Amino acid sequence: MEKTIDIGQYVAVAVKWLMNNLRPLFDFIKSTGNAGIESIEWVLVGVPFYITIALFTAAAWKYAGSRVAVFTLFGLALIYLMGFWEETMQTLALIISSTIIALIMAVPLGIWSAKNQTAQRIIRPLLDLMQTMPAFVYLIPAVLFFSIGKLPGAFATIIFAMPPAVRLTALGIQQVPADILEAARSLGATQKQILFKVELPLALKTILTGVNQTILLSLSMVVIAGMIAAGGLGEKVLEGINNLDIGLGFESGLSVVILAIVLDRITQAFGNKISK
Amino acid sequence: MEENRPIKIKVDDLVLIFGKNKENALKMLKEGATKKEILSKAQCTVGVNRANFEIYEGEFFVIMGLSGSGKSTLLRCLNRLIEPTAGDVYVNGENITRKNHKELLDVRRTEMSMVFQKFGLLPHRTIVENVAFGLELRGEDKQSREKKALEAIETVGLQGFERQNPAQLSGGMQQRVGLARALTNDPEVLLMDEAFSALDPLIKTEMQDELLGLQSKLRKTVVFVTHDLDEAIKLGDRIVIMKDGIIEQIGTAEEILTNPATPYIEAFVKKVDRKTIITAGSLMHEKPTVVRFGKDGPEGTLRKMRATGLDVLPVVDDQQGFLGFVWVNDALQCAKAEEKNVQRIILTEVPAVTTEVTVEEMLPLISATRSPIAVIDKESRKLLGIVSQNAVVIEATRFNEQDITKLKENANNS
Numbered sequence: 001m002e003k004t005i006d007i008g009q010y011v012a013v014a015v016k017w018l019m020n021n022l023r024p025l026f027d028f029i030k031s032t033g034n035a036g037i038e039s040i041e042w043v044l045v046g047v048p049f050y051i052t053i054a055l056f057t058a059a060a061w062k063y064a065g066s067r068v069a070v071f072t073l074f075g076l077a078l079i080y081l082m083g084f085w086e087e088t089m090q091t092l093a094l095i096i097s098s099t100i101i102a103l104i105m106a107v108p109l110g111i112w113s114a115k116n117q118t119a120q121r122i123i124r125p126l127l128d129l130m131q132t133m134p135a136f137v138y139l140i141p142a143v144l145f146f147s148i149g150k151l152p153g154a155f156a157t158i159i160f161a162m163p164p165a166v167r168l169t170a171l172g173i174q175q176v177p178a179d180i181l182e183a184a185r186s187l188g189a190t191q192k193q194i195l196f197k198v199e200l201p202l203a204l205k206t207i208l209t210g211v212n213q214t215i216l217l218s219l220s221m222v223v224i225a226g227m228i229a230a231g232g233l234g235e236k237v238l239e240g241i242n243n244l245d246i247g248l249g250f251e252s253g254l255s256v257v258i259l260a261i262v263l264d265r266i267t268q269a270f271g272n273k274i275s276k
Numbered sequence: 277m278e279e280n281r282p283i284k285i286k287v288d289d290l291v292l293i294f295g296k297n298k299e300n301a302l303k304m305l306k307e308g309a310t311k312k313e314i315l316s317k318a319q320c321t322v323g324v325n326r327a328n329f330e331i332y333e334g335e336f337f338v339i340m341g342l343s344g345s346g347k348s349t350l351l352r353c354l355n356r357l358i359e360p361t362a363g364d365v366y367v368n369g370e371n372i373t374r375k376n377h378k379e380l381l382d383v384r385r386t387e388m389s390m391v392f393q394k395f396g397l398l399p400h401r402t403i404v405e406n407v408a409f410g411l412e413l414r415g416e417d418k419q420s421r422e423k424k425a426l427e428a429i430e431t432v433g434l435q436g437f438e439r440q441n442p443a444q445l446s447g448g449m450q451q452r453v454g455l456a457r458a459l460t461n462d463p464e465v466l467l468m469d470e471a472f473s474a475l476d477p478l479i480k481t482e483m484q485d486e487l488l489g490l491q492s493k494l495r496k497t498v499v500f501v502t503h504d505l506d507e508a509i510k511l512g513d514r515i516v517i518m519k520d521g522i523i524e525q526i527g528t529a530e531e532i533l534t535n536p537a538t539p540y541i542e543a544f545v546k547k548v549d550r551k552t553i554i555t556a557g558s559l560m561h562e563k564p565t566v567v568r569f570g571k572d573g574p575e576g577t578l579r580k581m582r583a584t585g586l587d588v589l590p591v592v593d594d595q596q597g598f599l600g601f602v603w604v605n606d607a608l609q610c611a612k613a614e615e616k617n618v619q620r621i622i623l624t625e626v627p628a629v630t631t632e633v634t635v636e637e638m639l640p641l642i643s644a645t646r647s648p649i650a651v652i653d654k655e656s657r658k659l660l661g662i663v664s665q666n667a668v669v670i671e672a673t674r675f676n677e678q679d680i681t682k683l684k685e686n687a688n689n690s
Contacts, residue, residue, distance in 0.1 A: 183396025183454075185357055187410040187461070188385035197412070201400050 015141055026145045033097075033151040041093035049080050052089075056262060064269035072266075075258035084233065084255045091232035091259065094150060094225070095218045098157040102214050106162045107207065110169025111195070120170070127163040135160050135224050143228055153222065153230025161217035168210030172203025208271030215267055219260050233259075281332040283369075284465065284497040285354065290327040290363035292349055292521075295320030298361055311520050323349040325521040326363070334495040338512030340502055346521035347501045348469050354499065355388045355467060356380055367465065385414045389458035393470035395450045397442040403453050404429065404438040410461040421460075428456040431490065448479035455487075459494075468500045472507065477669075478643060484510055505544055509533070517541055556638060557631030559671060560651040560661030567591045567618060569599055574611035574618055577602055590650055590659055591622050598652045598659040600624040623647070629663075630654045635671045642668055 019026075044052070053076045061069035079088050113120040138159050142152035176199050184198045200207075226234020233256050240249025293301045293314075301320035304313065311322045324346045331337045341347040352358040354365055356372060365372040367387060375383065389410065397406050404425050405412075411421035429438055432452040442450055451471060458466055472480045484507065491498060502508055508515045509529040517524045517532065525537035536542040565584045567577045569591050581589060587604040599622055606621035627641040628650040641649055642665045649663040 177394075177396075179392055179394040179396040180398060182357060183390070183392055183457075184409075184413075186355060186384060186388075186390035186392075186467075187413055187457075188381040188383075189413050190381065193413055197409075198398065202398070204400075 015144055019144055030146045030151050033154060034149065037093055037097045037150045037154060040097055041090055044089040044093050045086055049076075049085050053077060053080070056266070059270075060262070060266050063273050064265050068262075068265045068269065072262050075262055079255045079258055082251050082255065084236065084252060087231070087233045087236055087252070088255055088259055091219075091222050091234065091256075094154055094157065094222045094230060094232060095215060095263075098154045098161060098218045098222070099211070099215050101154070102158045102162040102218070103165055103211060105158075106165035106210070106214070107169050110166045110207075110210075111173060111199075113166065114170040114173035123166065127166055130159055131163045135221055136227075139224070139228050148229040150230050152228055153225030153234075156225055156228075157218050157221040160221045161214045164213035164217065165207075165210035168213070169203065169207050172206030172210075173199050175206065176202045204274070205271060208267070208274075212264060212267045212271060215263050216260060219256065219263065223256060281335075283330045284333040284335070284367065285331040285499070286364075286366040286369075287327050287329050287331075287350075287354075288364045288366070290324055290350070290353055290365065291361045292323040292346070292353055292358060293320050293361045294323055302362055322346075322521045323358075324353065324360075327523050329516060329523065329526055331497060331499065333497055336491055336498045336500065336511055336513045338500045338502060338508040338515045339518060340505060340508040340512075340515055341518035342503055344520075345518040347503075347518050349521075350518070351467055351469055351499060351501045354465075355384055355390065357390075385410065385461065387463055388465040388467055389461045389463040390467040390469065391451070391454045391458050391471045393474050395442070395447075395454045395474075397450060397453055397457075399442055402439050402441060403434065403445070406442065406453055407456045407460050409457060414461075424460050424462075425456070428460040429453075431459060432456045433486070446479075447475050448483060451475065451483065464497060466496045466498045468498060470501055470503065473502065473504070477639060480507075487511070517544070555631060555635075556629050556633045556649065556651045556663050557660075559635065559667050560631075560663045561667075562661040564659075564662045565589060566659065567602055569593050569619075569622075570617065572618070573616055574607050574621075577607045577618055578604070578611055581607065588646075588648060590662060591618065592659050595656075596658045598628060598650050598657055601626050601647055601650075626650065628652050631660065635668055638663065638668050 053073065056076060057069050057073045060072040079085060109123060113123040135156070138156035139152070142156040146152040146155060180198060180202070181194065184194050189197070222230060222232060223234040223237055226232065226236075226238050229235070233252050236252035237249060237256070239245070240247075240252060291302060291305060293305070295301065295318065297318045297320055301314050301318040301322070304318060305322065305325065309317075311325065314320055314322055327350055339347045339350060349358055353360045354367075354372070356365075360373060363373070367383065372380070372383060398409065401409070404422060407428055408421040408425035411424060416424075426438065429435060432455050434449065434452050434456065437445065437449065442453060445453065451474075454471070472483050475483060488511065500508075500511055502511075509532075512529060514526060514528055515532055516526045519538075519540050525532055525541055527535075532541065533545055536545050565580055565586070567580060567589050570593070572580065577589065581587060581604050588601050591599040591602055593599055601623050602618050602621050603623070607618065610618060610621050626647045626649075627638075627645065629638060629641070630653070631651055638649055646665070648665060649668070650659060651661045651663060652659055
């Protein structure tokens with residue numbers, strides 16, 4: 001059938017306008033962002049692998065118990081022995097920076113939408129859009145704004161990984177029992193005191209679930225981001241696909257899975273422990 | 277009567293309206309429209325309808341009413357947790373309703389503290405941190421606030437629990453924490469919203485006694501909201517009775533009991549002493565199914581239990597004299613062992629009362645056991661009937677849904 005409505009062209013026009021008029025801003029974001037990601041990467045790649053493995057294993061031991069610690073030790077060692085250590089650290093750097101930026105934006109947005117009806121009405125459909133739009137679509141504006149590389153990879157990852165953190169922060173704050181809020185108000189608490197001494201501590205567990213979700217979504221996205229030269233494990237997976245190299249594909253995919261499980265178990269256990 | 281005592285709180289023509297079209301509703305109210313008319317014409321609910329009263333310094337003042345009467349709303353207008361629509365509240369002669377936000381925070385931090393039905397404790401903090409919360413909000417340093425908190429914890433008798441979390445404490449103890457938190461701020465006025473209503477009857481009585489003991493020492497001005505007239509009479513120096521947002525009567529317990537101002541209050545007052553009037557005789561289930569000792573063996577006992585759907589039955593001798601209770605699990609074991617009679621499993625250490633024993637007196641009997649109470653004849657010890665634990669509890673807590681609806685109907689019709 002003939003195309004009668006062309007929404008795409010307006011989006012294209014808008015993106016083009018942004019590109020033409022905000023070029024210096026994008027350049028600035030790109031250079032600072034890249035510097036940030038690369039410095040994290042520099043540290044992660046620079047630290048000897050056994051120290052990193054030891055630190056992860058210790059964290060797993062402390063928060064998640066011996067079984068997770070054993071898995072972490074052997075899993076990460078396997079990654080190293082398969083020869084994917086550097087790529088894994090690159091991916092980890094991208095996840096860490098994306099997650100940090102996503103949380104910096106998500107938590108205040110979540111608080112805002114929990115407290116303000118209008119904000120909630122605007123934010124919620126936006127989050128739906130961000131979560132349901134096929135993740136590959138984000139690669140297009142990312143490349144248009146920032147060309148290829150790590151920063152556009154992080155950009156697409158942040159958009160994709162942010163929604164659960166916003167939602168769960170809002171949920172956590174809305175779930176704070178009304179009687180506790182009333183008691184705090186009756187003692188003369190200001191809005192700020194209520195937020196920091198009552199709402200955020202009580203919502204902490206739910207917020208940390210959001211953090212965990214964001215980390216896992218980042219991980220699934222950084223593989224896609226490999227398509228725009230964000231580096232890391234994603235690129236290895238793609239290489240496997242392009243060459244129909246099942247061995248390479250499996251090994252790099254397995255590395256992603258191990259990293260995902262390690263990060264998931266540790267953050268989840270951490271969340272349970274500190275918010276008890 | 278006590279006009280010469282200094283006035284601590286004065287409530288002047290206080291109105292609270294819920295809804296959008298408040299101005300309109302307020303105008304209608306001033307023209308004398310009823311709550312129903314305002315609801316239908318202005319789609320507004322009148323929470324408090326022109327309340328006027330004064331509370332003296334050191335007085336224990338009780339606001340009583342059923343749910344929806346506006347009593348908790350009225351209480352929240354005193355510290356402006358709910359903003360009144362019109363009218364004024366004076367504390368120490370200062371108009372609370374005219375204060376700006378910062379001054380209001382000061383009032384809440386220093387002059388008035390509140391205790392809630394659901395306690396409102398912070399689950400992630402220890403007891404001492406909860407109790408010190410008010411001082412923390414005021415900005416006091418950690419050492420001094422902890423010192424004061426420990427004093428308050430001692431006042432309410434919670435020494436030894438300082439480092440525990442609220443979830444580790446029973447309801448009664450949690451409310452002690454709530455009380456301690458309110459006392460730590462050393463306020464002149466204590467607002468208590470159904471503070472003991474969530475507690476079970478025995479703990480409730482204990483807390484009431486302790487609060488009275490504390491009050492005789494501390495001499496705070498207490499404004500206490502409750503739906504329980506017994507509680508109001510026990511605690512209050514003066515009582516306000518509210519219905520549909522309107523104050524129906526203000527007076528001492530004596531005045532209200534002997535001279536109820538409206539049919540509604542009269543209907544209430546009639547019920548006041550029921551707990552001490554209702555007896556085992558009127559509450560018991562007569563002619564219960566019994567196990568006849570010597571006639572019914574374990575199998576017969578089980579059959580009777582199956583037929584009645586009960587898992588405990590009374591045992592009587594051939595003269596209908598009460599021997600004790602048997603439980604279904606014991607009877608099962610007994611039957612399995614193929615014993616001839618139920619002698620081994622009769623529980624004889626069970627509560628048994630005569631017909632004239634009151635609900636109040638039966639309450640302590642059920643706290644130690646699961647057993648129902650046997651009602652027996654004084655002379656012959658014949659079994660007359662059974663009072664279930666539920667019946668005692670329902671009668672003791674008394675204001676169940678049906679009663680309230682019936683009461684309301686009576687009051688509205690008369």
